[in-house]
Amino acid sequence: MNERASRALKGDARAWFGVSVIILMVLIAVLAPLVARHDPLRIDLVNQLQGPSTSHWLGTDIQGRDVWARLAYGARVSLSAGIVSQAIALVIGLTMGLIAGYYGGWTDEAVMRLADVTLAFPTLLLLIAMAAALQPSLGVVFLTIGIVGWASMARLVRGQVLVVRQFEYVHASRALGAGDTRVVLRHVLPGVIAPVLIAVTLGVAAAIMAESALSFLGLGVQPPTPSWGSMIADGRDLNQLRNAPWTSLAPGLAIGAAVLGFNLLGDALRDALDPRHASKAMELPRT
Numbered sequence: 568m569n570e571r572a573s574r575a576l577k578g579d580a581r582a583w584f585g586v587s588v589i590i591l592m593v594l595i596a597v598l599a600p601l602v603a604r605h606d607p608l609r610i611d612l613v614n615q616l617q618g619p620s621t622s623h624w625l626g627t628d629i630q631g632r633d634v635w636a637r638l639a640y641g642a643r644v645s646l647s648a649g650i651v652s653q654a655i656a657l658v659i660g661l662t663m664g665l666i667a668g669y670y671g672g673w674t675d676e677a678v679m680r681l682a683d684v685t686l687a688f689p690t691l692l693l694l695i696a697m698a699a700a701l702q703p704s705l706g707v708v709f710l711t712i713g714i715v716g717w718a719s720m721a722r723l724v725r726g727q728v729l730v731v732r733q734f735e736y737v738h739a740s741r742a743l744g745a746g747d748t749r750v751v752l753r754h755v756l757p758g759v760i761a762p763v764l765i766a767v768t769l770g771v772a773a774a775i776m777a778e779s780a781l782s783f784l785g786l787g788v789q790p791p792t793p794s795w796g797s798m799i800a801d802g803r804d805l806n807q808l809r810n811a812p813w814t815s816l817a818p819g820l821a822i823g824a825a826v827l828g829f830n831l832l833g834d835a836l837r838d839a840l841d842p843r844h845a846s847k848a849m850e851l852p853r854t
Contacts, residue, residue, distance in 0.1 A: 581834055581835040584828070588825070588827065589828045592646060592828065599636075605623070606636065608791045608793075614627050615627060615629055615631040619813060628801055634813060644782075644795070645775050648709060648774055649771040655714070659713070659717035663682075668727070681718075682717075691777070699786055703786050704788070724763060727763075734758070736754060765837045785800070795818040795819075798814070799815045802814030
């Protein structure tokens with residue numbers, strides 16, 4: 568990251584807020600055994616649907632389990648799903664995009680047509696179909712979201728490579744006898760890192776939403792493992808929504824906060840790393 572981008576990020580309130588929210592979420596997930604105060608799996612039917620109190624900060628659910636404890640441990644699942652699935656999408660999409668953009672020809676056509684087929688299906692529908700075809704588990708959720716997300720990453724990388732490969736320093740490296748692997752890794756890849764970094768940051772937020780949707784439908788992490796999506800599903804009963812809204816409100820707010828944090832950070836990175844966007848912002852009239 569260059570000096571201009573670093574200065575822009577340091578002075579962007581969105582970046583500070585987004586990073587603060589992400590760090591808070593990560594700390595809660597990592598320190599869940601210390602901050603949860605209760606066993607997230609312990610059923611206590613005597614105290615079911617108890618309101619927030621000093622003993623249960625966010626109340627209890629229909630089975631008497633502590634909502635705050637399940638929220639803290641659920642952060643591990645949701646954040647892991649966002650980060651790991653995006654890592655999978657990044658590895659596949661970056662590799663396929665670099666190959667398609669650099670070599671062109673029939674290789675480009677084959678990769679892009681495969682990406683078009685993947686993007687032709689509604690994302691949620693494709694996620695549901697893949698998750699339903701396999702045994703629902705945390706690993707399946709990671710793999711499913713990652714595979715579905717590779718296509719958009721590949722298209723982004725391929726478009727950037729088509730521009731970077733025309734630069735003079737790339738042609739010069741080829742003329743000096745550098746192999747394709749060296750040219751791609753030393754000269755082409757650094758030129759596509761900035762937009763990829765932005766896409767990954769925004770993609771984590773989308774992956775968290777996808778995992779929550781799958782868990783809500785019962786196709787994600789299986790009970791009794793806590794997940795924000797499954798917590799909302801457990802509290803969707805009309806009687807609970809009326810008399811114990813905290814059972815679904817707390818995980819819903821957690822999902823919203825995590826998505827907001829990653830989206831704000833992604834927007835700040837886009838403004839800092841995209842010179843064209845920055846120049847347009849400078850041209851806006853001052854009030």
